[in-house]
Amino acid sequence: MKRKESRHKRLLLVDDDRDLAESMAAWLRSIGYHTEIADTIQVAKRVLEQRPIDLALVDIRLDDGDGFELLAYVRQNFPHVPVVLVSGYASPATAVEALRVGAFDLLTKPIIDQELELTLKRAFAQHQMLEENKKLRAQLDERYSFQSIIANDQRMVRAFEIIDSIADTRATVLITGESGTGKSMIARAIHQRSQRRDQPFIEVACGALSENLLESELFGHEAGAFTGAVGKRLGKFQQADQGTLFLDEIGTASPGMQVKLLRVLQEWQFEPVGGSETISVDTRLVLATNEDLEVAVSEGRFRQDLFYRINVINLELPPLRERPNDIPAMADFFMKQVARESKRDLEGLSDSALEALVHYRWPGNVRELQNVIERAVLLSKGSQIGLTDLPSHISNGARKTLAPAASSNGGPRRLSLKEALEGPEREIIAQVLREFSGNRNETADALGINRTTLYKKMKKLGLEDNPTFQ
8 A cells, every 4th residue: 555655756766777776666666656767967857857856866976977966956946856865885974965065865775675765754754844834934924014014004104114124133123002003013023024034033921920930031040040940941032042032011021120131232141040151142122012111211110221222213003093094904804814714705894894993992902903803704694794793882882973963954964984083082082181180191191192192182183272171
């Protein structure tokens, strides 16, 4: 019976000893491999050019050259084809040279059947792993490409321009914005567009760990450094060496941790917990926070010198409620993504569903929109996502907002999108301003936006000089 792993695999056997080649080819065919024979380099090249070959088994000594010459040709023109060299006189130096220039392996004659079969299995297993890695890389490129981060908003477009400019530098990047605005995705996009893209991308949620655990997580520890440290552990800075380390929620770092981070950013050196060895790393650092770190600095909660160190490049992501024009395209993108993964056939979103999504305030930002669309796709019964497929707090709010109003001539009039958005926004900002007696810093913190954004909104909505907030 043919072995499953050899079925449909096509081998090219290159050897000028015709009798030996025919004998080996017969055995390879008996275990399920389609096998072609070539007795010279020129014939082997013609076979490679005319038919798909999955692996080449090449003798080093040939009448018109040697196997290393054919190996170089295959590596240059057919890099996906593994090459196994064969020799009756190979020395350890020959084996080392073969692997150095790209051969998968070197076998010595007389070849043992079981050894050859095992080598072929390993070669195809490695090839499959490399192909899967390519697919994963392509998926990462698609997921974290700018095309997947839908944005017509000029602030987001500007952020993308900055990312393109600094991706291949070592500059530290600080990403700010409310929770759910896509800070993690932007951090990965920076990594994917840099020359470090083939190296590790390590993410740490600083707010989820205590100071001691965070120190061990970032810098590693030696065995016995603290209770429960039974072995040595590499920290995330070392794991991300040559790659990118993303520290989310950096605003929650304790004063002690801020001092340690400042030293790393100054020298790119540190000692593991309980250790004395100084470790140097080449790590790109990207940080994120939903806090206003300038306010934290003024209040003494965040070190000013550390803030200046991490605020080299600042990318501020606007909340989704300030990007209503992006919502339809983002909703459609998420819908197609989930539909493809769940094998659902959907035409799109209805007009009423899109209106509801545009009018909703999205306190959870892009993350909430993605979750809402995923739920709607999975629960939808029709060919289109309708208003009833959305959560009730979104669909009910839309019905109220879109209710007919009286026009100037007495007839019914539907609110424009701009009116529908500005009305609730003005009311919310005014209410919070009153609660804090017009204090703009406290109002901005309570609303989850920075002061600059608040000032712009107040001016646009006519709230800038209102005395009732004093």
